[in-house]
Amino acid sequence: MPQYAAMIYASDVDPTLPxxxxxxxxxxxxxxxxxxxxxxxxxxxxxxxxxTVRVTGGKGGDVVTTDGPYAETKEALTGFYLLECADLDEAVKVASGIPGAWDGAVEVRPIVDFGQ
Known part of the structure; x- marks a missing residue:
């Protein structure tokens, strides 16, 4: 059965705070x-x-790190689920129940199966 990443983009909050x-x-x-x-x-x-990690000059180049996310946006990648669903329609239906979808967005993307 196919698997899907459901990546949650929502307000950038610390889920460990009261x-x-x-x-x-x-x-x-x-x-x-x-x-x-x-x-x-x-x-x-x-x-x-x-x-954020970048390698300048390609493989084997200098490693450059930057504090903070890759992009500054209103909504941030706040978490994800790995879903195993019959098809994309089922994955979308499940993703619509993720609280982050109610005031943000959930990106659903198929997972590549390399047969491992």
């Missing part, structure tokens, strides 16, 4: 209802904790 408790409750409710198709996932710390 003020995120209601949001975490909604995510736990989503997880409980969709656990039959969830194969993995994680919440991410805010973008302020990100480090």
């Amino acid at each position: 003020e995120a408790a209601d949001l975490i409750k909604e995510y736990n409710e989503f997880h409980d209802g969709a656990q039959a198709v969830i194969r993995g996932g994680a919440a991410l710390y805010p973008t302020a904790t990100a480090t």
